[in-house]
Amino acid sequence: MTDDSKTVPAFAKAGPLRDFAAWWGPRPLAQVAVFLAVIALFYMLASNTVASMARIGISPGFGFLDRAANFEIGESPIAFGAGDTYARAILAGLLNTFKVAALGCVLATVLGVALGVARLSGNLLLSGLVRWYVEIVRNTPLLLQLFLWVALAHALPGPRQALVLFDAVFLTNRGVFVPRPVVDGLPAWGMATVVLVLGAWIVHLWSGRRRATNTPRRVLVSGVATFIALAAILLLAGARVAVEVPALAGFNIRGGASLTPEFAALLAGLTVKFSAAISEVVRAGILSVRAGQWEAGRALGLRDGQIMWRVVLPQALRVITPLTTSNYLDLIKDSSLAVAIGYPDLVSIVNTTANTTGQAFEALLILILVYLAINLGVSALMNLYNRRIALRGEAPA
Numbered sequence: 001m002t003d004d005s006k007t008v009p010a011f012a013k014a015g016p017l018r019d020f021a022a023w024w025g026p027r028p029l030a031q032v033a034v035f036l037a038v039i040a041l042f043y044m045l046a047s048n049t050v051a052s053m054a055r056i057g058i059s060p061g062f063g064f065l066d067r068a069a070n071f072e073i074g075e076s077p078i079a080f081g082a083g084d085t086y087a088r089a090i091l092a093g094l095l096n097t098f099k100v101a102a103l104g105c106v107l108a109t110v111l112g113v114a115l116g117v118a119r120l121s122g123n124l125l126l127s128g129l130v131r132w133y134v135e136i137v138r139n140t141p142l143l144l145q146l147f148l149w150v151a152l153a154h155a156l157p158g159p160r161q162a163l164v165l166f167d168a169v170f171l172t173n174r175g176v177f178v179p180r181p182v183v184d185g186l187p188a189w190g191m192a193t194v195v196l197v198l199g200a201w202i203v204h205l206w207s208g209r210r211r212a213t214n215t216p217r218r219v220l221v222s223g224v225a226t227f228i229a230l231a232a233i234l235l236l237a238g239a240r241v242a243v244e245v246p247a248l249a250g251f252n253i254r255g256g257a258s259l260t261p262e263f264a265a266l267l268a269g270l271t272v273k274f275s276a277a278i279s280e281v282v283r284a285g286i287l288s289v290r291a292g293q294w295e296a297g298r299a300l301g302l303r304d305g306q307i308m309w310r311v312v313l314p315q316a317l318r319v320i321t322p323l324t325t326s327n328y329l330d331l332i333k334d335s336s337l338a339v340a341i342g343y344p345d346l347v348s349i350v351n352t353t354a355n356t357t358g359q360a361f362e363a364l365l366i367l368i369l370v371y372l373a374i375n376l377g378v379s380a381l382m383n384l385y386n387r388r389i390a391l392r393g394e395a396p397a
Contacts, residue, residue, distance in 0.1 A: 049361055056358075064357045065090075071352060073344050075260050086353050093349030094370060100263065100345065101332045101374075104270035108331065109324070111271060112278025117308070119283050130279070137276040143337055146269040150341040153261035159253050168245050170253050176264045177246035180257035183239055190237035194230060201226040262343035266335070274331045281323040285316035318386075325382035329375050336371075346370060 025031065053060050065087040073080050076092040077099060119130045137145070156163065156173045163171040170177040186194075201222060234241055246256030259267070289312045297307035338345040347367065354363035 053361070058358045060359075060362070062359075062362055064353075064359050064362070067357075069353070069356075071356065073349065074342075075263060075344055086357070089349050090346070090353065090366065093344060093346040096344055097332075097335055097338075097346040097374075100266055100270065100338070100343070101335050103267055104274070104331050104335065105328050107267070107271040108274040108278055108327070111275035113282050115275060115279035116282025116286065119279060120286060134276045134279055137272055138280075142269060142273050142334055143340060145273060146265060146337055146341050149265035149269045150262060153265045156261075159248060159251060162248070162253065168256075170246055170248075170256075172253065173261065174252070174258075175261055176259040177253045177256045178259070179243050179245045182242045182244050183234070184242075186234065186237055186239040190233055190239060193233050193237075197226060197229050197233065260343075262338070262341050265341055266338050266343050270331055270335060273334075274327050277327050277330075278324055281320055281327065282316070284323075285318075285320035286312055288319045289315045321382065321386045325379060325386070328378055328382065332374060332378065333371065 021028075050060050066085055068083050069086045069089045070082050071089070072082050073089060073092050075096065077095040078088070078092055080088060080092050115130050115133070119127050119134070121127055154173055156171050159170070159172045159174060165171070168179050244255045246253050246258075248254075286308075293311050293315065294304075294307055297311045302310070335345060336347040339348040339351060342348075350363045350367045354360040357363070
């Protein structure tokens with residue numbers, strides 16, 4: 001008879017050194033050697049870069065950010081002139097990137113969810129059209145699509161022959177003009193109250209999403225109540241609220257909000273391209289839910305729309321969210337293709353900065369760090385949301 005106690009390995013007593021060794025992993029000397037070699041490589045590259053810059057008369061550093069840019073930006077969310085600094089120019093480019101990326105993510109998600117659900121519909125014509133849409137869009141380069149959209153934008157008629165939709169939207173070769181809300185005379189306390197009401201509504205929707213109690217009726221009722229509360233606040237504050245509709249005045253369109261042809265083309269290209277990808281993610285997420293969930297919902301007397309909203313989609317989000325996060329990150333990075341169609345995004349402004357100052361290395365470093373920070377931030381937020389909606393304690397099928 002053998003003694004089983006002799007076959008059990010004897011572990012050393014746990015302690016800080018053992019914990020550090022377990023964290024460090026095997027072959028510590030080899031890891032240290034590789035780490036030092038990588039540091040030495042980066043040091044050599046940095047030394048050679050600094051020496052090359054000194055040889056051609058360029059002083060390394062970021063002091064150029066305080067100098068006057070001496071160039072104009074065609075489209076900027078903030079006031080910018082040629083006499084402003086390079087730092088402000090880069091900020092304007094960053095805000096342009098934020099604007100198109102945020103709108104692109106929202107529009108691509110809305111369109112992608114609609115297309116994904118339509119692809120699974122029993123209507124053969126509708127599902128077939130969506131399938132062809134997805135296949136064509138996903139299998140053509142985004143840059144080619146952007147060239148197509150910007151060509152279409154510049155091929156639109158002039159303001160006097162503009163294509164008019166619903167007497168409110170004007171499509172011209174000078175841009176797209178849409179109505180915009182205008183609020184005048186709103187005091188600080190009114191603005192603070194509006195922000196609090198909107199924040200409370202978002203928290204309400206978020207808590208309902210966590211408890212799986214959000215239904216179309218509840219969302220509609222809470223939205224109407226929030227709208228009434230906002231209207232009452234604006235009325236009490238004495239603010240004037242109006243919708244400014246664009247109109248033809250002379251040889252141009254006046255009023256409303258205008259989207260430049262380059263911005264409209266970039267937004268359309270990103271929305272169309274990534275809505276096709278998100279639609280496939282949504283379709284895969286819905287198909288990952290067992291068919292028994294549909295049967296159980298019908299047994300409870302629920303309609304197909306209610307089953308989709310209250311039963312299938314909450315479970316499908318576990319599959320949809322991680323893949324949608326990847327599409328959001330790709331959309332943000334691919335927005336840098338705006339430089340090819342003349343939209344002044346971050347890449348375009350940084351490229352101009354590098355060409356006019358000669359500080360190419362510093363400009364490239366700024367670009368890398370900014371995109372890294374944006375993508376890590378978006379990834380962290382989406383991972384937080386993914387952990388919120390994940391079902392705990394359920395074994396994988």
